[in-house]
Amino acid sequence: DAGITQSPRHKVTETGTPVTLRCHQTENHRYMYWYRQDPGHGLRLIHYSYGVKDTDKGEVSDGYSVSRSKTEDFLLTLESATSSQTSVYFCAIGTGDGGGNEQFFGPGTRLTVL
Amino acid sequence: QQQVKQSPQSLIVQKGGISIINCAYENTAFDYFPWYQQFPGKGPALLIAIRPDVSEKKEGRFTISFNKSAKQFSLHIMDSQPGDSATYFCAASKGGYSTLTFGKGTMLLVSP
Numbered sequence: 629d630a631g632i633t634q635s636p637r638h639k640v641t642e643t644g645t646p647v648t649l650r651c652h653q654t655e656n657h658r659y660m661y662w663y664r665q666d667p668g669h670g671l672r673l674i675h676y677s678y679g680v681k682d683t684d685k686g687e688v689s690d691g692y693s694v695s696r697s698k699t700e701d702f703l704l705t706l707e708s709a710t711s712s713q714t715s716v717y718f719c720a721i722g723t724g725d726g727g728g729n730e731q732f733f734g735p736g737t738r739l740t741v742l
Numbered sequence: 743q744q745q746v747k748q749s750p751q752s753l754i755v756q757k758g759g760i761s762i763i764n765c766a767y768e769n770t771a772f773d774y775f776p777w778y779q780q781f782p783g784k785g786p787a788l789l790i791a792i793r794p795d796v797s798e799k800k801e802g803r804f805t806i807s808f809n810k811s812a813k814q815f816s817l818h819i820m821d822s823q824p825g826d827s828a829t830y831f832c833a834a835s836k837g838g839y840s841t842l843t844f845g846k847g848t849m850l851l852v853s854p
Contacts, residue, residue: 731842
């Protein structure tokens with residue numbers, strides 16, 4: 629998994645509660661990404677970061693916020709979880725190798741919002 | 743607007759056969775096209791990638807064919823094996839550190 633860990637790996641929460649997912653990398657890459665994966669939708673980008681304190685929105689950013697206070701950690705927060713945010717969340721790092729944005733993914737977090 | 747269209751959604755191939763998955767893109771600024779393989783319960787893993795300066799790239803049993811004029815690219819898996827059974831995603835980006843746009847995925851089952 630290219631030195632990427634995600635925590636927690638599984639979480640069940642209730643509607644309206646805040647949830648924070650953590651992504652940690654050991655390889656000091658500048659670019660980090662959060663995706664969600666849902667059946668029939670593939671992988672959709674939520675937010676990404678191009679450095680400490682530098683973040684930008686992706687395709688499906690509503691209801692999510694991110695923070696990056698250290699190079700190695702990228703946090704995804706669901707401000708007030710809803711059932712539509714039940715999904716599998718993947719973090720990725722971008723290496724910029726291979727002439728393109730080679731991205732390597734973590735193992736994922738399965739989130740269920742009741 | 744779906745910028746990368748992937749087909750088929752699912753595919754069943756006999757062991758030893760050729761698996762073919764196709765993707766079409768719309769944005770002519772895309773210049774990096776990777777394929778990812780994902781097993782159940784795991785994160786996607788980069789399988790092979792191509793840039794438009796070549797029409798084909800081969801790594802072992804996996805080949806990407808690229809048609810710039812048609813804005814299409816495809817993954818061919820030769821001598822498909824049951825261990826290849828997984829979900830495959832194509833993607834595209836503008837290169838550098840540009841974000842990836844993914845297709846919706848193809849679930850491949852290789853029957854023994």
